[in-house]
Amino acid sequence: MTTTAPFFRSRWVQAPADVAELPGGLPKGFRAAGVACGIRESGALDLGIIVSDVPATTSAARFTSSGTQSAPVLLCRDHCRLDAVRAIVVNSGNANAATGGRGLEHAAGMQAQTASACRIESAESVAVASTGVIGVPLPMDSVTRGIAAAADQLKADGDADFAEAIRTTDAYPKRCCLDVVLGGDTVRVTAEAKGAGMIAPGFATLLVFVQTDAHLSPETCDLLLGVTVKRSFERISVDGQLSPSDTVILQSSGASGVRIEPETDDELRLGEVLDAMLRQLALDVVRDGEGARRVGRVVVRGGDATAVSAAARAVANSSLVKTALYGGDPNWGRIVQAVGAVLPDTAPLAVDVAIEGVEVCARGSCVPHDRDALTDAVQGDEIEYEVGLPGEGAETELFFSDLGHEYVTINAEYTT
Amino acid sequence: MTTTAPFFRSRWVQAPADVAELPGGLPKGFRAAGVACGIRESGALDLGIIVSDVPATTSAARFTSSGTQSAPVLLCRDHCRLDAVRAIVVNSGNANAATGGRGLEHAAGMQAQTASACRIESAESVAVASTGVIGVPLPMDSVTRGIAAAADQLKADGDADFAEAIRTTDAYPKRCCLDVVLGGDTVRVTAEAKGAGMIAPGFATLLVFVQTDAHLSPETCDLLLGVTVKRSFERISVDGQLSPSDTVILQSSGASGVRIEPETDDELRLGEVLDAMLRQLALDVVRDGEGARRVGRVVVRGGDATAVSAAARAVANSSLVKTALYGGDPNWGRIVQAVGAVLPDTAPLAVDVAIEGVEVCARGSCVPHDRDALTDAVQGDEIEYEVGLPGEGAETELFFSDLGHEYVTINAEYTT
Numbered sequence: 053m054t055t056t057a058p059f060f061r062s063r064w065v066q067a068p069a070d071v072a073e074l075p076g077g078l079p080k081g082f083r084a085a086g087v088a089c090g091i092r093e094s095g096a097l098d099l100g101i102i103v104s105d106v107p108a109t110t111s112a113a114r115f116t117s118s119g120t121q122s123a124p125v126l127l128c129r130d131h132c133r134l135d136a137v138r139a140i141v142v143n144s145g146n147a148n149a150a151t152g153g154r155g156l157e158h159a160a161g162m163q164a165q166t167a168s169a170c171r172i173e174s175a176e177s178v179a180v181a182s183t184g185v186i187g188v189p190l191p192m193d194s195v196t197r198g199i200a201a202a203a204d205q206l207k208a209d210g211d212a213d214f215a216e217a218i219r220t221t222d223a224y225p226k227r228c229c230l231d232v233v234l235g236g237d238t239v240r241v242t243a244e245a246k247g248a249g250m251i252a253p254g255f256a257t258l259l260v261f262v263q264t265d266a267h268l269s270p271e272t273c274d275l276l277l278g279v280t281v282k283r284s285f286e287r288i289s290v291d292g293q294l295s296p297s298d299t300v301i302l303q304s305s306g307a308s309g310v311r312i313e314p315e316t317d318d319e320l321r322l323g324e325v326l327d328a329m330l331r332q333l334a335l336d337v338v339r340d341g342e343g344a345r346r347v348g349r350v351v352v353r354g355g356d357a358t359a360v361s362a363a364a365r366a367v368a369n370s371s372l373v374k375t376a377l378y379g380g381d382p383n384w385g386r387i388v389q390a391v392g393a394v395l396p397d398t399a400p401l402a403v404d405v406a407i408e409g410v411e412v413c414a415r416g417s418c419v420p421h422d423r424d425a426l427t428d429a430v431q432g433d434e435i436e437y438e439v440g441l442p443g444e445g446a447e448t449e450l451f452f453s454d455l456g457h458e459y460v461t462i463n464a465e466y467t468t
Numbered sequence: 469m470t471t472t473a474p475f476f477r478s479r480w481v482q483a484p485a486d487v488a489e490l491p492g493g494l495p496k497g498f499r500a501a502g503v504a505c506g507i508r509e510s511g512a513l514d515l516g517i518i519v520s521d522v523p524a525t526t527s528a529a530r531f532t533s534s535g536t537q538s539a540p541v542l543l544c545r546d547h548c549r550l551d552a553v554r555a556i557v558v559n560s561g562n563a564n565a566a567t568g569g570r571g572l573e574h575a576a577g578m579q580a581q582t583a584s585a586c587r588i589e590s591a592e593s594v595a596v597a598s599t600g601v602i603g604v605p606l607p608m609d610s611v612t613r614g615i616a617a618a619a620d621q622l623k624a625d626g627d628a629d630f631a632e633a634i635r636t637t638d639a640y641p642k643r644c645c646l647d648v649v650l651g652g653d654t655v656r657v658t659a660e661a662k663g664a665g666m667i668a669p670g671f672a673t674l675l676v677f678v679q680t681d682a683h684l685s686p687e688t689c690d691l692l693l694g695v696t697v698k699r700s701f702e703r704i705s706v707d708g709q710l711s712p713s714d715t716v717i718l719q720s721s722g723a724s725g726v727r728i729e730p731e732t733d734d735e736l737r738l739g740e741v742l743d744a745m746l747r748q749l750a751l752d753v754v755r756d757g758e759g760a761r762r763v764g765r766v767v768v769r770g771g772d773a774t775a776v777s778a779a780a781r782a783v784a785n786s787s788l789v790k791t792a793l794y795g796g797d798p799n800w801g802r803i804v805q806a807v808g809a810v811l812p813d814t815a816p817l818a819v820d821v822a823i824e825g826v827e828v829c830a831r832g833s834c835v836p837h838d839r840d841a842l843t844d845a846v847q848g849d850e851i852e853y854e855v856g857l858p859g860e861g862a863e864t865e866l867f868f869s870d871l872g873h874e875y876v877t878i879n880a881e882y883t884t
Contacts, residue, residue, distance in 0.1 A: 417568025
């Protein structure tokens with residue numbers, strides 16, 4: 053992400069009014085750092101800390117629904133005050149997943165060392181996240197060195213280094229810095245995200261950390277995070293794979309002095325900003341979907357909630373739809389196939405399909421259309437597929453990346 | 469498939485005793501042909517007919533569970549005597565799916581024309597199948613010419629041409645010809661299959677036609693086909709995609725004079741032969757999985773039937789597992805990830821994983837092992853993954869292809 057490109061650049065995200073995009077700098081009360089401690093053989097930054105200096109910091113969190121949650125996720129769920137997270141320590145290069153009791157000890161070690169290094173009284177105020185290879189014990193000597201070094205380098209504009217340190221196969225770091233005018237006051241909202249592969253709707257599906265110096269109650273944090281995650285990170289798929297590591301945490305330092313009260317215009321407005329921000333970050337993750345060339349959006353209407361959800365996932369996770377998206381091929385038969393596969397016992401299903409606004413299939417049957425014009429229409433960066441099921445009432449959407457040679461190259465050679 | 473390579477060549481198929489593999493030739497009573505009629509622009513064979521000259525021929529069939537079944541599948545289910553199929557007409561190059569009422573008329577036209585050309589009294593004794601692009605009306609002029617030409621060229625050794633005519637993206641035709649000694653008599657069993665992409669467990673998942681000159685009651689046909697399909701074509705996945713066209717038909721002419729009575733040794737023995745034959749053909753389909761280099765087998769034990777099935781499909785359809793299989797990478801963390809993703813609310817899940825007999829994960833935690841030896845072990849053609857879930861009682865298996873560059877190339881450029 054260069055600083056000159058506007059952050060809100062997808063046609064599927066409405067940029068909020070009265071916000072200023074800045075190149076970086078954390079909200080008041082926060083400091084961060086990213087260091088290289090030797091977990092990644094490349095020598096890249098691989099450990100980051102973000103900390104709020106305000107003892108009364110509030111927070112909320114969401115985690116992967118995987119049955120094989122990583123040690124840090126298990127630790128956060130069981131041994132962390134998720135409504136009052138002061139600091140977060142993150143390493144890349146190793147997921148600390150499928151590492152058993154030793155993995156839990158390592159995660160607890162990261163938590164305790166970070167609390168100590170950042171002079172935070174209770175270790176339970178520190179959240180831990182790890183991302184990278186699964187099933188390899190964490191090199192704790194490196195991690196210990198990294199925590200000490202990062203704690204020494206914490207600074208108010210450390211968000212860029214932190215975002216760099218949490219990358220794995222991401223082609224570029226993902227972050228955002230906004231100043232938001234609320235009434236006559238200004239608050240800052242920043243976010244750092246990582247995610248490129250092993251991304252599926254189902255839950256948080258990546259690492260995302262959001263900070264604001266607005267003052268939110270823990271309940272408001274939880275409400276806003278829950279609503280906006282549902283419309284962003286729960287609505288994307290790179291490869292239909294769910295990570296054991298997915299973690300999203302929102303922290304509010306309150307250091308701006310601006311209080312956001314429940315059920316006020318300010319709360320609504322901040323919610324809109326968070327919604328747009330997380331939605332654009334989610335799209336950035338999809339666009340970075342290991343080697344992706346294009347992003348698709350599938351909207352399914354009709355039927356009931358179960359049917360539209362199943363159909364949308366079937367389309368978004370279909371390797372045939374995804375390769376066609378990659379190839380710039382308007383092969384809509386694959387949409388029909390994907391939808392039919394997950395709605396058995398409905399034949400003949402009266403499905404409608406439109407691509408980039410061109411109706412190609414109505415009530416299960418092909419509709420004459422200008423094939424060349426449609427082919428031209430699917431050469432862009434963002435392609436929209438609309439699916440109609442019989443009946444009315446439900447609607448859902450999913451964003452997904454294509455499936456191309458780069459995905460194969462990256463994942464066939466990503467060594468254990 | 470060259471005639472010199474043994475048909476039964478997978479370590480996962482036990483070759484039946486007392487059978488002779490032959491290069492070709494249909495069982496007594498059957499004739500077949502394959503012709504080029506212009507549906508496929510390449511000029512390749514694209515229409516085939518197989519017919520039994522015995523009026524009392526018995527049969528059984530299975531079809532895709534897709535909600536968007538093709539016109540031929542809908543026709544077969546609604547307007548065909550599936551226990552007494554005399555002839556089957558098949559075209560490649562066009563699936564006649566998502567083609568609405570006109571598609572149903574075309575399928576009925578193929579049925580009537582074939583009955584007439586083959587002098588079969590009732591059109592309902594003719595089954596129809598189509599495979600190829602979805603959503604394009606069938607070019608009926610070509611099809612009509614093809615049916616007339618194929619009916620003229622029917623011959624006892626037409627199985628090779630027929631198998632050739634039903635191919636689409638298959639790298640090679642798939643067929644088998646066996647003479648089976650039952651008691652003192654010999655019966656012949658032949659099969660022709662097509663399938664390379666859009667293959668998923670869930671149902672028949674491709675086109676497969678099996679003929680025998682043993683005499684089976686319709687009930688025995690149905691029993692044997694049902695049992696053997698469950699252990700073969702329902703246990704494979706190329707890309708997790710379910711076709712609208714999948715059709716499997718078994719025909720028995722009885723022309724050998726050998727009657728197979730229910731609950732006899734002969735029935736058991738013929739069932740074993742069919743089982744091995746369909747299982748090897750299913751593996752051939754997986755091996756031909758568009759551009760596949762290696763075939764994986766995942767066996768899941770423990771838990772309950774729902775859990776083992778979900779876990780096996782998650783592994784077999786994981787693009788991360790499949791790219792690792794392609795890359796010869798023993799990245800077992802992806803197995804853990806795939807299993808965890810479909811078993812939410814079980815964390816921490818005490819999953820066991822072994823690859824090629826090497827235990828790599830026990831009760832959710834990594835087990836020290838010789839990484840180099842394991843890497844060597846996953847360079848072969850057939851790789852076995854064993855997954856253990858907590859508890860006992862259930863077991864299932866799935867065969868799956870890898871995901872490589874050739875799959876992307878084929879599917880990004882397979883034009884609508």
